Amino acid sequence: MARFCSEFFIEYYLKIIGISLLMFLVGCQNKDSNTEVHVNKTFNGVLTAQEASVDIPGFGNVDGLYLYSFRSRDGVESGPSFIPEVWALNPGDFLFYELENRLPCVPERPEGTNGATMSETNVHTHGLIVSPMNAPDGRYGDNAFVKVNTTEKQAGSVQDCLEITSNDMHHHHAKQEAPSTSIPYSIEVPVSHPPGLYWFHPHSHGVSQQQVARGLSGLITIGDIWDYTWLKCQLFGEGTDNPCKSDKEAAEESDLRNKTNVDFIVLKDLQVERGPGESWHTVKWYDPGYCGEDEYPILEGGVCQGQNEDKSDDGIERKWLFTVNGKLLPSMTIPNDTAQIFRIANVGATVTYNLELRYGDTLLPFQILANDGAAVGQDADSGLVSKGDLVLFPSARLEIYLNRGLICDALGDDCNGSDIAATLNVTKWECPDGDPTSCADLWPIGKIMDINIEGLDPSEPLQPAGAELSVGITRLETIDKPLVMSSSLCSDGSQPGAPLGKGEFRTIAFWNGDVNEDETFTMMTDMTPRNTPIKFDVPEQMTSEWLSANKFDEFDHDRLDLCITAENVETWVIHNISDEYHNFHVHQSKFSVIEISEHGDMTRDTSPNVLHDNFPIPPGSWIKVKIRFSNSVAGKFVYHCHILEHEDKGMMSVIEVVPSNVK
Template identity: 20%
Template sequence: MPFPQPAVARSRPGHGPTVPSVEQTLDVRFTEVTVPGHGRITTRAYNGAIPGPTLRVRGGGVLRLTHVNGLPPNPPHDGGHNIPHHPNSFNLHTHGMHVSPSGHADNVLREFAPRTARQVAAGGPEPRYTTTVHVPAGHPAGTYWYHPHLHGSTAEQIAGGMAGVIIVEGDVDEVPEIKAAADIVVCISELKVKDGKVPAFTSGNWMTGVPSVFTVNGAVNPTLQLRPGAVQRWRLVAATAFTSLRLEVAGSRARLPMHQIAQDGITFPRTVTLDRLELAMGNRADVLIRGGTPGRYELRADGVSGALMTIEVAGEPVVPPMALPTALPPGRPFLNEQDLTDPGADRKVLFHADQGVFPGTFPNAFRILGTGATPPAGPDADLTRDPAYGLFDPGYVNHTLRLGTVERWTVRTDETLPPHNHPFHLHTNPFLVTHRNGRRLDPPVWHDTVGLAGGTPGDSVTFLARYEDFIGRTIAHCHQFHHEDLGMMQTIDYVKR
């Protein structure tokens, strides 16, 4: 059976002043899909498949997407905005892309609602919505992804496989050694399946006892063929909602090294060879894999039982072996401390959870504290039980970020258990991680999402960010979506300087 690849939507050439565009309908409805070992399951999906179609666009092009909401009406909701709600509404986030967060672009404050019960009874049409994303001409070429991002419904939808890959084509694809390699999407989804469906997010212990089912391009442990000496380019996408992945490619007697060329869509200054690669929820990595000693290998992740996929190195060897690149195009210039607009005005952010402090079925408070924290409702009372302190408030701006400025952030977690990971994701602009746990990285690495595992102490990262090109309101949040839906999110307002 051939290794599965998602359907692909490519750019249509423009004519005259018209720029090339990718035109794609993303139809969302409950669909039956087959998950090996679990049979037929009913889940929300893009175009009836996990993952949805891959969108291939070039800098200077446009994504023109039509969204059809074929889901049933939302159940009533009388709780607060940090209680899961509206599971059949969604929107679209083009994760990691440097595009406008406003209007009908990468605007996660929109809602694509389904029909109401009255509209269904009247035979009204299924609603359609549009997204138009203008990709800047100089946008970094690399691997990105899309997923729903409506606060209150995101975790349940991604746990059902709502995700798809975006590829921005460009200079790195023309490097001869990379151009010669097979270009393969490896989209890793984390499904939560119980009784043939994704359980509704109705309590804080929603996923207790529901093991994750990991798929690659919708299949459980598919097999990829690789000839000895051949090179493949894997576009690894951690489309997981709850679990970070520490990956390796290993056989019974040997490993296949991963030659990483990009992180979160931005090309490295040079190829980095690794035995293990860490991807937090939402991260992507482009790696080159060269077939070595014939045999069976597995893509494995620490803490995940079973292989994510199997690699069979077999067949006629490629002689001489395909080469790896010795030089890469510049992905994005580095920043340094001399670029800081105000060297003394650092932003300090803390991921913090208060356990068992609220009544009802959602007792835990998932907070973001530090600079710009949402103020408490009762500042003189017990802050561990405050219903507003550090929790997402759609009417409160936590960070006002001015275009053209460069700022330094330090983000940390005070979780004590290493498996508890709070990945930090900033929308619209990438950031340059310069330090991890106080140690300077050489070289620093561009990210749009960075994992923060718990410990004693928990992880911390320091990064530099330049805010460029686009104004409008968007968000920063924990990319463990159970936590995000319960309030571990902040409002960002990009404004003119």
């Protein structure tokens, strides 16, 4: 695959008999970034999750974070970091590492959860279309069910944390037990994998929100952004949508790319507090209403003032930090005669960002190149140019292009050759009924980044970029082909769900609310092929009997909620019948949204040329999606709401994909 940087070299020796496995991955780095997100050029070693302190530029030192560090096989070590180095991989590469758990021994569970304790963790490679199954040598794939307890002891105790928690190290569905101190992973990235932006984070049910909120998350890239994006034409070997027609065109394209900065914008929030005489440290339990729930809290310098539950003055100082690339209110400059691509990722636990790029009262336009790690499929004449907001629910990634000519066109007389001081802001967003309090938390709003654009000139060309449709789209359009059957049974002994005929779909639904004075987060899945939507007769007062009758359940590792055959294109209708937003996410594949109900969330693109791995659904709405699971991802995994508070409290289900009879 062509690259606009150094070639990517791979050396690995696979263990057959008595031969140790060695793997050396070297990635290529984007044009130098002035936002200081570093790319890890090797990934073969030990990833350690641990408690550590970190300096937040613009704020100061904070204790008690949960952070990753990495030690390569050749002894090179990067210390604990709030923004870990990017894992830079290519299609066909392996992720080969051990996860070492050195987190504190905290044998407690967050309120309202019944899963893991804070001492147990694992790693999920979010958005990657990779196998959840174990490797032949017993190492783990992208297995969301396996977890490992810490090697640390509880303060004042001589017992191992595993003994204190009395909780199996490897919860249900783990095929083999890993060593007690680590989880060995071996994850192959298919050669056909879409290049793009992905991320990794803990997926230990019950504590995912708390562990991510303390800092455990980082970015993954597959391939290079120029594998699917171009400015005027595609260089040799990059694709067939719009190839350069001459050496002159290719030289012009190369020159334009050299004048285009590619930078990450990593969005992470952090809640901290300190008592009299104490240093700043992370809060024990993350709270989505930390700065108040009655009106939008205001960010000053990227920070809002936290408060305790009864809003009284208890002598404890509280702050909620909204960082960009690990800094408070960073500043960057787009030099004269230079375009800009931002690769934006919300790698926090629960916050939704409604971002806008603004100069004074003017919203600046941008072009969406890729969504959730998949190029959206467009040409330079029909680019998805937006002057509106960028809504990023937890786990969302968007890659955007800032063209100087388009910005100048929006500025009018303010485009006169001088610099402009633009800002990246978090702004309000409305619920479908116009009341922002009716469907979601009121997230803090305000400026989070300064962006200085130098020397805008009225003569700048109006040249949108292009993006080649990611692989996999056409495979979702095979519903009229013969249906694929399987000779395999599901792991619980049942038959896989009947393949869907034309116009048929399966039903999934989210619901949460108070039952018997306890807040409940549940899902239901109906495998029955249907061609008309289920009508949920929702009573004003939910009851456990109503939930049971409609198959709504909290997450259970041992229950199989959906079992289907690989290689068929599935159509699902996903309802949200609760009174707040939910964010649908599925592991091991991507989906296209083909229909959306009235009052659905129109902030996300619903073109069939756009693939997603998460999609927000407003209360009282539904979406219809097409999805296909290949034989290469056969196994057990999950789908859930990716607002991690909701997932941890039970809004998650187990799916099994059984291999089909085709190869």
